[in-house]
Amino acid sequence: MDRVNPSSVVVSFSNVSRMLGKESVAETVPAELAALDPAERARLQAGLEAALTILEDDQREPGVMVAPNHRPAALFQSFLAEQAATQGKVEPTKAGGYEAKFDEKDWLGWAGSFFSWWRKLKKHDWLSAHPDPLPMPSGASIAMLSDWGTGLYGAPICADSIQRAKPQVILHLGDVYYAGTETEVKERFLRFFPQVPGAIRRASNSNHEMYSGGYAYFRNTLPALDQFASYFALENDRWLLVGLDTGYAEHDLFGDQVAWLDRLMKRAKEKGQKVILTSHHQPFSIFEGQGPKLLAKVQHLLTSKQVFAWYWGHEHRCVLHAKHPAWAMYGRCIGHSGFPYFRETVGHTPVVKKNADGSQWHQLDANDGVPGALFLDGPNAFLPGHENRYGPHGYVSIQLGQDSILETVHAADGSKLYEHELR
Numbered sequence: 001m002d003r004v005n006p007s008s009v010v011v012s013f014s015n016v017s018r019m020l021g022k023e024s025v026a027e028t029v030p031a032e033l034a035a036l037d038p039a040e041r042a043r044l045q046a047g048l049e050a051a052l053t054i055l056e057d058d059q060r061e062p063g064v065m066v067a068p069n070h071r072p073a074a075l076f077q078s079f080l081a082e083q084a085a086t087q088g089k090v091e092p093t094k095a096g097g098y099e100a101k102f103d104e105k106d107w108l109g110w111a112g113s114f115f116s117w118w119r120k121l122k123k124h125d126w127l128s129a130h131p132d133p134l135p136m137p138s139g140a141s142i143a144m145l146s147d148w149g150t151g152l153y154g155a156p157i158c159a160d161s162i163q164r165a166k167p168q169v170i171l172h173l174g175d176v177y178y179a180g181t182e183t184e185v186k187e188r189f190l191r192f193f194p195q196v197p198g199a200i201r202r203a204s205n206s207n208h209e210m211y212s213g214g215y216a217y218f219r220n221t222l223p224a225l226d227q228f229a230s231y232f233a234l235e236n237d238r239w240l241l242v243g244l245d246t247g248y249a250e251h252d253l254f255g256d257q258v259a260w261l262d263r264l265m266k267r268a269k270e271k272g273q274k275v276i277l278t279s280h281h282q283p284f285s286i287f288e289g290q291g292p293k294l295l296a297k298v299q300h301l302l303t304s305k306q307v308f309a310w311y312w313g314h315e316h317r318c319v320l321h322a323k324h325p326a327w328a329m330y331g332r333c334i335g336h337s338g339f340p341y342f343r344e345t346v347g348h349t350p351v352v353k354k355n356a357d358g359s360q361w362h363q364l365d366a367n368d369g370v371p372g373a374l375f376l377d378g379p380n381a382f383l384p385g386h387e388n389r390y391g392p393h394g395y396v397s398i399q400l401g402q403d404s405i406l407e408t409v410h411a412a413d414g415s416k417l418y419e420h421e422l423r
């Protein structure tokens, strides 16, 4: 087969094990790394073995993208996807895109360059910029995508819908799969990211982008979006929106961000602005882990009820929490823009609204201090052959008012699944 675009290639355990067998991948390691010192060799070997186990555990449907939160697994997938794409060693999948298709002989030829690439990867330097808020129009409309960097499934459809809607601000809350390499940033992210003349575009840092050291995020994404640092702020006379970097230090706030945030929050209080936060990782979750390190750093701002709303991704689902009883904050998880995620078992929870596209909103109860929520469930038409196993893709837009925001959850095609005024 001819070479294909790397943005359309997936690497899952089913094809790795079919092409190589789990054991044979591990067995190639000592020969390739014979010249290394034993500790380094053991570290790489253990990393690859853990990656294969994690990929096996994470595997759902054959031919559909999986991307565990595991650095060696992500690097292995990025490497294989790119090799397979450029050498045309792929086969089409029912779900869309291609699966990498190679054999043990290919891997034996590639293993050396994989390990030397992995060994050389270092973390990009932190950019300490303390950016001042950039002005945005009063009444600005803001479209938000998250966990969108697949280049597949509903991701390009969401981008087209946003491009047609022409919002004034477009945000990506992070994750370009598998490891945010330069090829992936160019082909799975920048190639599809909505282009609207005059719009401010910003992208958050994330765990997947940092798996390759964050180089492509800092060197390709930021300049392409005219963004000065991995954290940013936008404002108009009534609102301050602050984008935090929770990826550089995973699920935490690195460096001088807290001092910068405190300064902006103090200024917002003096100016009478309401505050919206965005980040890749969650402060809290009704399904998965909480964000204790992140919360500890912003607790004082939450308990003083200074944050009106917080949008995040990382978890692949759409969850609209009720106003937090102690913090008076609306929390939103919106990581459902392009990554194929298996549906939760929510059949026992009440359905509060059925949508025209077959999706529906479930009411989830508060749980261990996390406010109850509306949860979007339904099939995903962008995964042919697997529609009923994966949840819907879409995005969120907000329109800033004087003291309230009009929040809309869109299906990937732009149609409205939920609209509500938050005040």
Ligand SMILES: [Fe+2]
Residues within 6 Å of the ligand: 174, 175, 206, 207, 208, 280, 313, 314, 315
């Ligand atoms: Fe993530």
